[in-house]
Amino acid sequence: MAETRADSVKQASGMSLLLAIVMIVAGFIAILSPLLAGVVIVYVVAWTAIFNGAPRSCTPFELSAAARCCSKCCSGCFTS
Numbered sequence: 001m002a003e004t005r006a007d008s009v010k011q012a013s014g015m016s017l018l019l020a021i022v023m024i025v026a027g028f029i030a031i032l033s034p035l036l037a038g039v040v041i042v043y044v045v046a047w048t049a050i051f052n053g054a055p056r057s058c059t060p061f062e063l064s065a066a067a068r069c070c071s072k073c074c075s076g077c078f079t080s
Contacts, residue, residue: 030037
């Protein structure tokens with residue numbers, strides 16, 4: 001069955017509303033419990049670093065010397 005544009009807008013609106021509610025609840029939790037909010041932020045940053053670092057550790061082994069140098073320079077510029 002073909003999905004119409006109106007159906008996709010309704011689905012996107014529903015997801016947007018759900019994420020807005022989740023963010024409001026997370027904001028209240030952060031205000032009411034700063035310790036819990038700090039622990040959650042630490043976990044989010046740690047997992048982000050892991051997911052960011054894993055591909056970077058594999059990249060130098062797959063590229064030639066010139067491409068590796070360019071890749072390291074570009075990734076350094078974007079993450080600094």
